[in-house]
Amino acid sequence: MKNQVKLFILLFAIVLVMHNISCTVNIPHSPILVLATDNKFGSFTCEMLKTEGFNEFEMDSIKDIKITLKYLKNFDVIILPQTSLTNSEKNILSNYVKDGGNLIAFKPDKKLSDVFGIIDVGGIIAEGYITVATNDEIGKGIISESLQLHGEADKYYPKSVKRIATLYSDEATSSEYPAVVLNDYGLGHAIDFLFNLPQSIGYTRQGVPLNGKDTRFINKSVKGSDYAFITVKPGVNYSFIVTY
Numbered sequence: 067m068k069n070q071v072k073l074f075i076l077l078f079a080i081v082l083v084m085h086n087i088s089c090t091v092n093i094p095h096s097p098i099l100v101l102a103t104d105n106k107f108g109s110f111t112c113e114m115l116k117t118e119g120f121n122e123f124e125m126d127s128i129k130d131i132k133i134t135l136k137y138l139k140n141f142d143v144i145i146l147p148q149t150s151l152t153n154s155e156k157n158i159l160s161n162y163v164k165d166g167g168n169l170i171a172f173k174p175d176k177k178l179s180d181v182f183g184i185i186d187v188g189g190i191i192a193e194g195y196i197t198v199a200t201n202d203e204i205g206k207g208i209i210s211e212s213l214q215l216h217g218e219a220d221k222y223y224p225k226s227v228k229r230i231a232t233l234y235s236d237e238a239t240s241s242e243y244p245a246v247v248l249n250d251y252g253l254g255h256a257i258d259f260l261f262n263l264p265q266s267i268g269y270t271r272q273g274v275p276l277n278g279k280d281t282r283f284i285n286k287s288v289k290g291s292d293y294a295f296i297t298v299k300p301g302v303n304y305s306f307i308v309t310y
Contacts, residue, residue: 098123099141101133101149107264108147111172114264115145128155135161143168148262151175164252173220173262182258183227183249190218195234196245196261204230204248212237216269219245219261233260 098115100123102108115123124141126133128149135158138144144167146159156177163169163181171178176186195212196219198205212234219233221243230246249256 096122096124097142098145099138099143100125100145100147101128102145102147103127103129103149106148106262107268108149110264110268111145111147114267134158135165138162138167139165141167143170145169146171146174147264148173149175151177153177160251163254163256166253168255168257170257170259172259172264173218174258176220178256178258179222181249181251181256182247183225183251183256184222184244184247184258184260185225187221187223187243189221191221191233191235191241191243192218194219194241195237196231197234197240198231198246199229202228202230214270215245215261215266217262217265219243222260230257 098120100108100111100115102111102125109125112123112125115121123145128146128151133155138158139162144159144162146169151159151174156175159169159178160181169181171182174182179186193214193216195214197210197212198208200206200208200210214237221233221241223242224244224247226249227244228248229244230248231244233241233243233245235241243260245260247258247260249258
């Protein structure tokens with residue numbers, strides 16, 4: 067299980083490093099902006115960055131009134147965890163990439179399909195697997211075996227994009243749908259994880275929430291390096307910490 071967590075984070079880190087993710091000199095902001103909230107593991111993205119040594123980043127909400135195209139252009143990279151977007155927010159992000167920005171998204175709103183060069187075909191693959199294209203420069207050094215993901219991945223057909231990883235319906239059965247894609251859009255680059263990567267890593271570490279008898283959730287007072295969950299049963303509460 068720990069190896070799977072490390073491999074997912076390694077893939078994320080490689081994508082960051084290989085696509086011009088570097089600190090711009092003499093700017094008043096960090097090079098990376100995470101547009102996240104606590105919903106759907108969004109803020110856990112920051113723990114992932116710190117785990118891999120990316121400490122120069124800021125966190126805001128896409129809903130903040132200061133999030134304009136002019137403001138986003140202060141950052142080399144925007145990371146967008148899973149969230150719904152208004153048409154106005156979609157246009158701001160699209161224009162940011164078109165004008166030369168770099169966008170990395172986890173299970174993004176379908177309004178951004180054109181930016182990522184994919185076509186929504188409807189449907190999902192739940193609790194599936196992915197395999198990384200190890201013959202590609204990005205995937206070199208990552209194992210070729212399928213890796214389980216937790217949660218749902220959206221089904222898309224790729225257009226003229228680079229497929230970094232492919233979705234599998236089970237450990238051995240490949241699908242026609244990509245799991246991670248890279249698209250050149252205007253002057254910029256857009257990388258789409260078609261599943262919620264922070265959620266998948268969080269569930270791999272703490273266990274997938276069970277339907278019915280048990281419910282597990284994050285103890286937010288514990289840092290990502292000391293992730294925890296609490297198990298709640300009808301009439302009885304138990305809590306304990308699992309460290310990695």
